Amino acid sequence: MLDVRGLKKVYEGRGRSVEAVRDLTFTVGTGELVCIVGPSGAGKTTLLRCVAGLLDGTAGEVVLEGEAVTGPPPGMAVVFQEYGRSLFPWMTVRQNVELPLKEKRVPKERRRRLVQDALEAVGLAEAQDAHPWQLSGGMQQRVAIARAVAYEPHLLLMDEPFAAVDAQTRADLEDLVRALWLRLGVTVLFVTHDIDEAVYLGQRVIVLSNSPTVVLEDVPIDLPADRDQLTTRSLPRFAELRAHVYELIQRAKSGHRPT
Numbered sequence: 001m002l003d004v005r006g007l008k009k010v011y012e013g014r015g016r017s018v019e020a021v022r023d024l025t026f027t028v029g030t031g032e033l034v035c036i037v038g039p040s041g042a043g044k045t046t047l048l049r050c051v052a053g054l055l056d057g058t059a060g061e062v063v064l065e066g067e068a069v070t071g072p073p074p075g076m077a078v079v080f081q082e083y084g085r086s087l088f089p090w091m092t093v094r095q096n097v098e099l100p101l102k103e104k105r106v107p108k109e110r111r112r113r114l115v116q117d118a119l120e121a122v123g124l125a126e127a128q129d130a131h132p133w134q135l136s137g138g139m140q141q142r143v144a145i146a147r148a149v150a151y152e153p154h155l156l157l158m159d160e161p162f163a164a165v166d167a168q169t170r171a172d173l174e175d176l177v178r179a180l181w182l183r184l185g186v187t188v189l190f191v192t193h194d195i196d197e198a199v200y201l202g203q204r205v206i207v208l209s210n211s212p213t214v215v216l217e218d219v220p221i222d223l224p225a226d227r228d229q230l231t232t233r234s235l236p237r238f239a240e241l242r243a244h245v246y247e248l249i250q251r252a253k254s255g256h257r258p259t
């Protein structure tokens with residue numbers, strides 16, 4: 001589904017250049033849920049923006065379903081951290097979710113069905129005529145998720161989508177993402193700085209080094225597919241995986257790099 005090969009990104013500024021990403025190589029298979037973690041400033045957002053076609057890499061390439069990414073690809077949806085800025089305040093919830101489908105020229109009747117299904121899936125069918133500013137932060141982020149899901153993407157990119165919501169809402173939204181992923185079979189690449197969240201959600205966790213960034217380790221998460229906040233997080237294996245990823249990040253912060 002997704003092939004990131006030798007991706008490098010150097011930001012060029014006035015008299016200053018920052019090598020954010022040095023050499024990233026990994027693949028994500030169809031239907032996988034892969035989390036990316038790394039120290040602050042490791043280039044997680046840079047990576048995601050390159051995958052989304054919003055930013056050109058300096059070297060290497062990103063290949064999605066066999067095609068090199070040179071701009072935002074049609075089969076992709078992105079959910080950003082800042083839900084407040086990603087929804088249009090003058091549009092209702094339903095209109096926000098419907099907008100990308102109009103741009104995709106989905107016929108009206110099908111559009112109506114997709115919007116309805118997506119809003120029901122995130123538990124917001126009742127709020128479809130409200131405006132985003134009438135909703136809580138967690139509800140607004142659910143609208144952003146509904147909008148991404150209604151678009152029927154092959155690849156869903158999520159960039160720290162729950163960083164700005166409270167812990168309880170965050171747990172609910174994590175379960176929502178897993179439930180949607182299991183139901184829709186969509187491929188998900190999920191960036192987070194939260195180690196517990198990465199281990200709880202992912203089938204694999206890719207740990208990045210500090211900048212200039214390479215992949216430190218690709219950790220398979222061998223927890224049962226049927227996960228819930230209480231049971232899964234109290235498994236001894238969860239604690240082991242969490243400790244392993246935590247140690248990797250500590251090592252990354254102190255400059256450790258793979259040989």
Ligand SMILES: Nc1ncnc2c1ncn2[C@@H]1O[C@H](COP(=O)(O)OP(=O)(O)OP(=O)(O)O)[C@@H](O)[C@H]1O
Pocket residue numbers: 011012013018019020038039040041042043044045046047193211
């Ligand atoms: N537009 C830009 N111009 C110059 N440097 C940039 C730009 N965007 C990011 N950088 C630099 O690239 C590096 C990686 O930044 P990036 O935001 O991708 O990291 P991150 O892992 O997402 O960080 P965080 O976890 O703190 O959100 C940092 O050193 C940052 O200062």
